[in-house]
Amino acid sequence: MSDLLNIQNLEISFQSNNKNLKTVENFSINLNEKESLGIVGESGSGKTLSMLALTRLLPKQASVSSGSIIFQNRNLDELDNKNFYKEISGKKISMIFQEPMTALNPVHTIGKQLLETYLYHNNVSVEKGIERALEILDAVKLTKYKQRMDQYPHQLSGGQRQRVMIALALINNPSLLIADEPTTALDVTVQKEIIQLISDLRETIGMALIFISHDLGVVSQISDNVVVMKNGEIVEKGKTLKVLEKPNHPYTQGLLDCLFKLEDEQKKNQIKDTPIIKVKEISKSYKLPAKIFKKPEIIYAVKKVSFDVKFGETIAIVGESGSGKSTVAKIINGLINKDEGKVEIKGQNIEDIEISDRAKIIQPVFQDPYSTLNPIHTIGYIVSRPLTINQNRSESEVKEEVIKILRLVGLSEEYYNRFPNQLSGGQRQRVAIARAIILKPQILICDEPTSALDVTIQSQILDLLNDLKTKLNITIILISHDISVVKYFSDRIIVMYNGEIIEMGNTNNVINIPKDKYTKRLMSSVFSLKK
Amino acid sequence: MLRFIAGRLIVGSSVGLTLSIVTFFLLNYVIDPAQAIAGEDALFEEIEQIREQYGFDRSITVRYFEWFSGIFQGDLGISYYWNKPVISLLIDRAPETITLALMSVSVTILISIPLGILAALNPNSLIDRIALGIAVTAQAVPNFWLGLIMILIFALAIPIFPVSGDKTLFHFVLPSIVLGASSVPAVMRLMRTGLLDVINADFIRTARSSGFYGWRLVFNHALRNALLPVVSVLAVQLGNKFGGSVITESVFAINGLGRLALESILGADIPTVQILVFVFAIIFLFFNLLADILNAYLDPRLRL
Numbered sequence: 122m123s124d125l126l127n128i129q130n131l132e133i134s135f136q137s138n139n140k141n142l143k144t145v146e147n148f149s150i151n152l153n154e155k156e157s158l159g160i161v162g163e164s165g166s167g168k169t170l171s172m173l174a175l176t177r178l179l180p181k182q183a184s185v186s187s188g189s190i191i192f193q194n195r196n197l198d199e200l201d202n203k204n205f206y207k208e209i210s211g212k213k214i215s216m217i218f219q220e221p222m223t224a225l226n227p228v229h230t231i232g233k234q235l236l237e238t239y240l241y242h243n244n245v246s247v248e249k250g251i252e253r254a255l256e257i258l259d260a261v262k263l264t265k266y267k268q269r270m271d272q273y274p275h276q277l278s279g280g281q282r283q284r285v286m287i288a289l290a291l292i293n294n295p296s297l298l299i300a301d302e303p304t305t306a307l308d309v310t311v312q313k314e315i316i317q318l319i320s321d322l323r324e325t326i327g328m329a330l331i332f333i334s335h336d337l338g339v340v341s342q343i344s345d346n347v348v349v350m351k352n353g354e355i356v357e358k359g360k361t362l363k364v365l366e367k368p369n370h371p372y373t374q375g376l377l378d379c380l381f382k383l384e385d386e387q388k389k390n391q392i393k394d395t396p397i398i399k400v401k402e403i404s405k406s407y408k409l410p411a412k413i414f415k416k417p418e419i420i421y422a423v424k425k426v427s428f429d430v431k432f433g434e435t436i437a438i439v440g441e442s443g444s445g446k447s448t449v450a451k452i453i454n455g456l457i458n459k460d461e462g463k464v465e466i467k468g469q470n471i472e473d474i475e476i477s478d479r480a481k482i483i484q485p486v487f488q489d490p491y492s493t494l495n496p497i498h499t500i501g502y503i504v505s506r507p508l509t510i511n512q513n514r515s516e517s518e519v520k521e522e523v524i525k526i527l528r529l530v531g532l533s534e535e536y537y538n539r540f541p542n543q544l545s546g547g548q549r550q551r552v553a554i555a556r557a558i559i560l561k562p563q564i565l566i567c568d569e570p571t572s573a574l575d576v577t578i579q580s581q582i583l584d585l586l587n588d589l590k591t592k593l594n595i596t597i598i599l600i601s602h603d604i605s606v607v608k609y610f611s612d613r614i615i616v617m618y619n620g621e622i623i624e625m626g627n628t629n630n631v632i633n634i635p636k637d638k639y640t641k642r643l644m645s646s647v648f649s650l651k652k
Numbered sequence: 653m654l655r656f657i658a659g660r661l662i663v664g665s666s667v668g669l670t671l672s673i674v675t676f677f678l679l680n681y682v683i684d685p686a687q688a689i690a691g692e693d694a695l696f697e698e699i700e701q702i703r704e705q706y707g708f709d710r711s712i713t714v715r716y717f718e719w720f721s722g723i724f725q726g727d728l729g730i731s732y733y734w735n736k737p738v739i740s741l742l743i744d745r746a747p748e749t750i751t752l753a754l755m756s757v758s759v760t761i762l763i764s765i766p767l768g769i770l771a772a773l774n775p776n777s778l779i780d781r782i783a784l785g786i787a788v789t790a791q792a793v794p795n796f797w798l799g800l801i802m803i804l805i806f807a808l809a810i811p812i813f814p815v816s817g818d819k820t821l822f823h824f825v826l827p828s829i830v831l832g833a834s835s836v837p838a839v840m841r842l843m844r845t846g847l848l849d850v851i852n853a854d855f856i857r858t859a860r861s862s863g864f865y866g867w868r869l870v871f872n873h874a875l876r877n878a879l880l881p882v883v884s885v886l887a888v889q890l891g892n893k894f895g896g897s898v899i900t901e902s903v904f905a906i907n908g909l910g911r912l913a914l915e916s917i918l919g920a921d922i923p924t925v926q927i928l929v930f931v932f933a934i935i936f937l938f939f940n941l942l943a944d945i946l947n948a949y950l951d952p953r954l955r956l
Binding site: 176178202203206207209210211212215216218220223224225226227228229237238241242273275286289290 | 853854855857858859860861862863864865866872873876877950951952953
């Protein structure tokens, strides 16, 4: 096998406030023809930037300050931009991105976008171009691909758009495909199909692949070799299986620990037999805006959903986006009104409980810690609000209590006067949890509490929740699409699909012997480490 | 697409109907039409006689239906001031205003779109600053003043263009620049921000990763998306040119609809004024409809 790509000592710096910040240093990789390489790291580790440098798509403030890139025995540094775009981009090296919803031009048809990319690099007739476009759409297994040519991106689902995106990247038979977290924005069941597709196409086309991901599980499935990055530097590289078996660097070890820990047993609460929450046949529907000459369409977000949650229990609601899991959580929380049905908390109808009393029983933790904290208030103020609103206490008492709670979630007293923008994502989520538990609620509703966080941070937050659960004896409703988190954390699982509950049962039963067809698909789409 | 247009037409006509009612009732309630014809110092008997003669003693609703159904038969009423059918006044004056409106919008487009594109492609550069300077100046300068200055420079000091009048297209150059300049800032800034947004969009990164660059990237991949808001604003501006040309037409002595409106108002000529208000409103409505359809053509997501 011959060398396809050789990057030596790549260094990327960012210009900010007249200072040059090095964001990637000493980045060297070597890639053979048809090889697949995974680049793993957390957000900000420089894994995407280094690849954008290769494809000359770096943001304006960033620039390559040193290093050499040799591709197919050509020194790319000697190629000016114009020739690079004409000869390399999209022709020899293609790239697919994380967000398929916005990666395609909304005002042009799928066919036009494919055709233009093909004709731009190949001097052939339009008929030949159309032929090739159809061929590649068929290759990416897009259903009804002939009709798709005249469709616009907004008429396709996320998974279908990512297939089109892959078709667009592969239409010129590139020698190297760079996939930057191509499945992160997709539902789990779709994820697996896309990974499989990329893997298959690599074989048939015979191209090399660089797969960027934060998910070691996914990378272990698809790549021969792996590079682990941290803070702009490569900390470990080697054969994927070897690195996963015997990691040399403590950071890699840490990443692996996070994964394996999720397979361990969890702490259990004392579960009483009496239910704390009773949900009876609740429904919530939305009317689509009426069109002229048409009856308004009604869409059910939640349809006749019933379940009980026992004192001390942790129950997980899983499903893909649009399945209605968040709507159920919001209804129980009293954040939106239901159309029908009944929600009882400790035997009382949720509508009959005063809002201030409800706040003492039930509290939410949301997904995105970056937008849930008001940026103009200090951490101390944010955490103290539930106390000052609901209870009459002196200022010093409140401060004392807030600091106690901050300690409980693993933040020191110093954070009291800080602002949210001075905190990392994980620290912010700790603040959000502190705010939620300061009134000592009996129920926490956690809506994807870790999915916006990096893996190592994820496991810390899960540890914290697990710890608090037993310490404060809290009942938790966990909304998640991540089966490994659910497995680690919950006693029972509810699976939702299209607004309805399709399966419910003990965690181990549902995961190991799923009954419903959809649940089976959901469980099989979890990537565990390949060994 | 046809369904979309049909829907828009229905909404548009109902807005037009409402407009006709509001215009008619407003003018005929606020001003006593008999008094207006008779003049300020007419005797009570004279006014009553006119009221009977012109049928103003009938209920306002009856008169509205008479007026409104007349419009569809080409009968727009008789101007008391000019003593002519209003329709012949419109036909006389419309060509001047249409010429002025189209030429001034062309001026707007020719200046603002290229400047906006250049500014967006080179943000914070010299050309961006110059474009911003032009925008701020054009925004701050009143129309009539700019008109007078243009006459002073380009008609009197350097006699390239005629001072006033509407005999040839050449006469329309200066007024079009004056009228067109007022819309340049809004359209240019919109073009700049719109294109700047699009240039940073994910799908442009996709196009760049496929090897597109330079002007081809801008024209084939970005411009259509960035034009959407510009089209809407241009339509409103075009409507403005029809209704808002009163001052410019006066400064340059162009006998268009704007001047007709001014003269009719001064002459308390209700039949002409109410038709003009209605016509300007319909023109506005028409261009907005056109913008909606054009936008739907440009952006498939709007074709509901």
